[in-house]
Amino acid sequence: MPLNRRLLRFFGPYLHYVVMLLVMLLLLSASRAGLFIWQYDRVVAAGDIATMLLQGIRADLILAGLWLSLPLLLAPLLAHQASFTLWRYFSHGWVLLGLCLVIFIEVSTPQFILQYDIRPNRLYIEYLKYPKEVFSTLWQGYRAMLLGGIAITLLLLWLLHRLFSKVTAVVQPYATRTFWCSWPVILLLVFAAIRSSTEHRPANPALFAITSDALVNSLIISSPYSVLYALYSLRHEARSSEIYGTLPDDEMLALALDWPWLKQLSFLNKTLPTLNYRQASVTRSKPLNLVIILQESLGATFVESLGGVAVTPELEQLKSSGWWFEQMYATGTRSVRGIEAVVSGFMPTPAQSVVKLSLAQQNFYTLGSTLAQRGYHTSFIYGGEAHFDNMRSFFTGNGIKQVIDLAQMPAPVFVGSWGASDEDLFTATARHLADMHQQQLPFFSLVFTSSNHTPFEFPDGRISLHEQPKQTVNNAVKYADYALGQFIAHARQQPYWQDTLFLIVADHDNRVYGSNLVPVEKFHIPALILGADLMPRHIKPVASQIDLAPTLLSLMGISGQTPLTGRDFSKDDSSPGRALMQFDQYFALMEQQQLTILRPGQPAVSARYNLLQKQLVLSEQAPTAQQVKRTLAQVLLPSYLYRQQQYHLADQP
Structure with a gap:
């Protein structure tokens, strides 16, 4: 055959x-x-x-x-x-x-x-x-x-x-x-x-x-x-988060909240385990307005003073006017992860950001939750289409009263693949803030840029190009920096400047890569708080995006209960800090330069990060059982709070 x-x-x-x-x-x-x-x-x-x-x-x-x-x-x-x-x-x-x-x-x-x-x-x-x-x-x-x-x-x-x-x-x-x-x-x-x-x-x-x-x-x-x-x-x-292991709820909560800045706070609501009262560090007769400028993909790799390429001259100038965080770290590698950390103070998990998860579309804490209760007009301003990454649904369901996106921007000068240019975005923002001030309304605005996003489209004739061809990341960052500088210069001349706090912070770096198990150097981002009566200061300890919300509320002069677990740097800007990083399936807790890294289905590893050399050196010695538990608690807590729907204010369902 x-x-x-x-x-x-x-x-x-x-x-x-x-x-x-x-x-x-x-x-x-x-x-x-x-x-x-x-x-x-x-x-x-x-x-x-x-x-x-x-x-x-x-x-x-x-x-x-x-x-x-x-x-x-x-x-x-x-x-x-x-x-x-x-x-x-x-x-x-x-x-x-x-x-x-x-x-x-x-x-x-x-x-x-x-x-x-x-x-x-x-x-x-x-x-x-x-x-x-x-x-x-x-x-x-x-x-x-x-x-x-x-x-x-x-x-x-x-x-x-x-x-x-x-x-x-x-x-x-x-x-x-x-x-x-x-x-x-x-x-x-x-x-x-x-x-x-x-x-x-x-x-x-x-x-x-x-x-x-x-x-x-x-x-x-x-x-x-x-x-x-x-x-x-x-x-x-x-x-x-349970891909890394499990802990009894009581032990997990005790370990997750065991940080020096939380020890003097009271956690008395068993149904809202992270809810705590914080007294503002600054007493004000009238709390400040707040504008958060979330810069798309602006990693430390683009900021000269942080060891990056010199394509942010405007930010370099601005840093001497406010609080400059020398070791701020993003919690993840996506914009929505940056949003949940900066606006909600929420810790990262291996899951999608809560911005996209169903149980967080209502009654989930954001800065808008606190500020809307206090009579603030709250808004989200974005040059693209706000439905992207489910942002519109998340914000409107959680304390943001108004969304201004591309459809609400009259005659933008330049529109690329991801929407209006940063100049158009800041023009719309300036118009909105002036209108709020004229109506004598306190305001909170989250402004999310997009010009520094592949394919790096921006209008001609604004900057001297850093390199050829035009559509490169370095040129896009330089343009985004130019637009930011123009906006801040304009805001300084407005009557609301003295009553407003501005935060400039990246959502994440442009590309997160490297041979390190967790590329810590690509989580390093710039962060700057300026405006009102803030005196210049350099914050040297390791900090996380989740520390920004409690620090901002304190500087604004707002005391009250929130579920935030981050650190208020206005009360302590010198003691050792920590950062939380989610990279694909790896979760890392960095305390100063020492890291414990959790891996699914494998033992945790210990490492040390050399900031100057931007190198992560794995230790031959495994982390202790207590170190692993402490790290595990940090990643189990947000999943627990989300699953139990326990991350909101006391008067919400």
Whole structure:
């Protein structure tokens, strides 16, 4: 009997899937090898390449097994003589769909790595919700790569269609007895491939995190597997922090609130465990107004005095006029994570930001909650479309009375992929603040910039370019800095200046990357408080974005109850501080320069961060059990508060 006939008989109705398995393994291995070559220096420094490639094939078998599970479960219904024509065409379409997804996601991987220094993950899924903004960004900034990726995907898909058309024409059913004898065995093999472990828990991406470099760990698995696991993980968002472990609630609360700045406060409301009363450090007959300028992607890497590129001359000048935080750290790598930290004082988790989670769309604390109760007019001002990342819903449900976005900006001078330019944004802001002052209304405005966002579009003729071509991140930052300087110069001349506190702070850095397990240097951001009667000061200790809200309220002269757990730097600006950082699946607690890093499914590690060299040095000695518990408590607390809906003021439901 010819060999091809033997193979046909041997693989029977599963021939499509055997070919698919071989093609998928070949494509993913080739892609991984290419990425390894591209990132060769980091891969070699991280570990043994052969081991990583073999582990990659193991992860690919998990992905293939997951895709095979549906047709395998349908086989008893379709893979017999009576319905075999339907089985043939279903199999043809199913394998092409799977391979199409594999090819498209792998082809888009290099650009994602360039932006986020990691394979596609949950962010990849989240951005698919906003096709207008995403497509506009890709078309304006990455047109050649977009068209090339589509062309490669279509070409490979056409070739695979021709290959599987031949398979469809020759595939044959098993005899009934052969089918029922083989089906349980194949089911067991596929199940074993998916589980990929004999341990108590099945394999997951954490099992393949075998190096100290997060990018290299992500390269070991495939991008489709990473995205698929992210989709699966969305089901468990409310308890996401428990991927690191659990603690009894009482112990968790005691450890999470065990900070020097909280020890003198009373936590008496058992249903609102973080609610506390704070006395303002400044007594004022009339509390100050507040304007928060949240700067898109303005990391310390762009600020000369923080060791970055000299593209923020306006901010460099302004820092001598107010409180300048030398070691402010973002809590995450997304704008919504910055929003939840700055505006709500909420700690990070491995889940999505609460800005996007369902239980936080009402009765969730923001600065607007406190200020709206005190008669402030509260607003959110954004140059793009406020529905992006669910911002409009979150703000309007939690103390923000007015949203001003692109639709409310009359005749903006320049509109790019992400909305009106920062100049247009600040023009609308200046108009709004002047109107509030004229009506003698106290005001709080959150102003969110967007010009420093890929594809880095901004109007011509405003700045002398830092470099060529025009649309680079350094030029965009310099333009954003110029627009900020113009706005602050204008605000200084307004009658509301002496009654208003301004915070300038980044949401996160532009790109969070590096060979460190947690790239601490890319969480470092500028933060400056100025305005009113504030005297210049440099804040030297480590600080977190969650410390800004209590500090601002205190400087404004507002005493009262809030659920904030951050530190009031107006009462102590010299004792050691801490920062909380969520990087993909890693959570880090940094106390001064010492870090404890939690990893899902793996032991915690200890490290020390060298600020001058911007280098994280892992310790050979594991953190103590108490250090791990203390760190675990910090990430369990926000998930607990969200799940129990206990992060709000006392008079809210």
